[in-house]
Amino acid sequence: MKRQKRNQWERAFCKGYQAASENKAQNLCPYVDGPLHQEWMNGWREGREDYWNGFKASAKAQKLESYRTFSAENHHPDGWRTV
DSSP states (O other), X not given: OOOOOOOHHHHHHXXXXXXXHTTOOGGGOSOOSSHHHHHHHHHHHHHHHXXXXXXXXXXXXXXXXXXXXXXXXXXXXXXXXXX
């Protein structure tokens, strides 16, 4: 059985969120420029806000899971949104 290909934008967002929640600097973004850089930065900003608000590890994990569920429901397989 083939594994479903991961969504690059979702992965970039989650990695940025995790970096910020571990109190890492935003200049550690692995993407130089472009839409993946922007998604990583969006995740980093969201994670930084949660870090400042004192979210615990379980709340962060639950929030990331809700983002994954939300993004999976609102995207077609070819990447177009269904708004």
